Amino acid sequence: MHIDVCNGDADGLCALVQWRLHEPRSARLITGLKREIELLQKVQAAQGDQVLVLDLSLRRNRPALLHLLEAGVRVRYFDHHDADALAQHPLTHPLLEAHIDSASDICTSLLVDRYLGGLFSAWALVGAYGDNLTQVADARAARMGLGVEERRRLRTLGEAINYNAYGESAQDVLIAPAQLYALLIRYRDPFALLDHESIGQELEARRQTDLRQATTLTPHxxxxxxxxxxxxxxxxxxxxxxxxxxxxxxxxxxxxxxxxxxxxxxxxxxxxxxxxxxxxxxxxxxxxxxxxxxxxxxxxxxxxxxxxxxxxxxxxxxxxxx
Missing domain, CATH: 3.10.310.30 (Diaminopimelate Epimerase; Chain A, domain 1)
Structure with a gap:
């Protein structure tokens, strides 16, 4: 059995889109809203199963990860969150393949993009824009030959997807992250998504409406x-x-x-x-x-x-x- 576990924000979902475009496979998806971090606790896996983890703090998921490894589950882990605990207590295991980089100019989508050799870099840019790595994403987009309008479209999509991950329950968001992923994975290129689906525009319209609610705020x-x-x-x-x-x-x-x-x-x-x-x-x-x-x-x-x-x-x- 294959299980995909990821954060439901832009970085997590776009990292998973890249991986499953690269390696199409039927897999059970476990994801959630932005603050649902300890998702490995929800994984029910047995010896020989394979788990892909994307954009979830290893520090917060370490106990559940150790349990899976001890049960004989193979885990591939990509993440960019704080790794101090990993540095102080290195985690090595023959069933663990970890790609952890907590540099300030990296995100999980860019980590996956690096691993895949740039196969689906436009999706990586969406994740990076969603993670507010705007300068990093702009520089990478320029090297790819993308113009100002193309960068604007990818940035707007990334910010909209990321916005959709914030809420305390499914009732707060427009579309559940798992359902959103099911739309994203249909397209090898995010521009094709924008041309054929309305979800990006719908999310951005709602985001702008919510942002207008905050225009009168003054600093506490x-x-x-x-x-x-x-x-x-x-x-x-x-x-x-x-x-x-x-x-x-x-x-x-x-x-x-x-x-x-x-x-x-x-x-x-x-x-x-x-x-x-x-x-x-x-x-x-x-x-x-x-x-x-x-x-x-x-x-x-x-x-x-x-x-x-x-x-x-x-x-x-x-x-x-x-």
């Missing part, structure tokens, strides 16, 4: 290096959180940004972006508060209300780019 706290915003707990804010923090980061590349959303159960959900001019340190900061992520972008699933002032202080004093 700011200084010369940092801005912090707090969103209410509403369906639109749950969906737009990632797009919004990326928008702020792109508009002020020398500043760090945090967007917090109040939770109905109390406390906050947090998204952090390191300054684009010094894109590292976000994961290290969020780990101090029980979160994680990657060098340039990270998050915290639960920040208690009493921890807000301490978080803001740590954010404002962070040494980015180190």
């Amino acid at each position: 706290w700011q200084d010369a290096q940092t801005r912090v915003y707090v969103l209410p707990d509403e369906p639109w804010s749950r969906r737009v959180m990632g797009s919004l923090v990326n928008q702020y980061a792109n508009a002020q590349p020398a500043q760090a940004h945090a967007v917090l959303k109040t939770k109905s159960s109390g406390g906050f959900l947090v998204s952090v972006r390191a300054p684009l001019s010094a894109p590292s340190g976000a994961a290290a900061l969020c780990r101090k508060f029980g979160g994680g992520g990657r060098a340039g972008a990270a998050g915290i699933d639960h920040l208690p209300e009493e921890g807000l002032s301490g978080f803001i202080q740590a954010l404002s004093q962070a040494h980015w780019g180190e």
Whole structure:
């Protein structure tokens, strides 16, 4: 049995599209919304089965991964999230093929693209744009000979797919990530998807509507290096959180940004972006508060209300780019 496990954001889905275009095979898909990270816990596999893992933190999935390997399951793992735990406690196993790179200019779609030798690079660009690696994606697109309008179309699609992964339940999003993947995999080229399917335009229209809800927001706290915003707990804010923090980061590349959303159960959900001019340190900061992520972008699933002032202080004093 073959099982594919991936994050339901643009990077995870576009990485999987590339792999399954390269190696078409019937496989059970396990995916979910952006914050559903520990997906390997859902894998039911036995000796001889093969599992492909894409864009899921190995630190968060390590126990489940070890269980699968000990059961005789072969695992191929591509990821770009913080790998400090892997460096401190190396994980080697004859059934594990790991491709982990946490550099600030890489994402899982680009890792798969590198492994496949650029077979489906346009899909890799969609994933990179979705992960807000705009400069990296633009440079790669220029080398591929893509013009400004073609880059705009890929970026819009990537941002729209990524937006669709944000929400607390399937009711928050327009289309479940697994259903979205079933549309994407029909096309060897994302331009063909855009020409024949309306889903990209539908997602982008809804994203822009949600972004307009946030136009009146003012910073909850700011200084010369940092801005912090707090969103209410509403369906639109749950969906737009990632797009919004990326928008702020792109508009002020020398500043760090945090967007917090109040939770109905109390406390906050947090998204952090390191300054684009010094894109590292976000994961290290969020780990101090029980979160994680990657060098340039990270998050915290639960920040208690009493921890807000301490978080803001740590954010404002962070040494980015180190």
